[in-house]
Amino acid sequence: MTTLPALPSAAVACCSPVTAGILDDNQAEALARMFKALGDPNRVKLLSIIAAGEDQEACICDLTEPIGLSQPTVSHHMKLLVEAGLVTREQRGRWAYFSIVPGMLDALADTLASRP
């Protein structure tokens, strides 16, 4: 079973560029929710570990050691990244696996970039 975030709406809102005009309330809230999830060094690091993995995927069993935190703490951080729509979670037997939502980091990058 895969837990999917509310991807379509998030992706649309996510694609309203910060640099192309004044954002409305919904666009600003959708963007802020993603940036807030990234506003913690451990979550930035977790995301970078997953992004560096094969197929941009990682088992929680491989996240605790490099980050130096307990599994419950890592699970908490991962829950926030999933809720923000940046990462999906899939349970495989004993372990949870996390994947970067395809295209989401690029879409978020595009909201900040001045280049077309």
Next chain:
Amino acid sequence: MTTLPALPSAAVACCSPVTAGILDDNQAEALARMFKALGDPNRVKLLSIIAAGEDQEACICDLTEPIGLSQPTVSHHMKLLVEAGLVTREQRGRWAYFSIVPGMLDALADTLASRP
């Protein structure tokens, strides 16, 4: 007088891509500080207003009305954006003017993008 953030170090740290390998503690903290500053709908909206202005600059006198907040509240949000190194502040007579740090949003975008 212009208040400059610690630009060189911030720009260097900012340019460590999330998607190119596991970030070290300093890189993760520098990035998280910027994302945290963006993790609020009002600050995202303020940044979008400034980015939409001529020369990516705006007077605080032009920020309060579109955002619908008091000047002290807007000043507080702007202080956090300045401290994060995303925006500079310049006092001109009665009013403070804010500018996007040149290249900083593009550099931050590059940390998220998978494209070269």
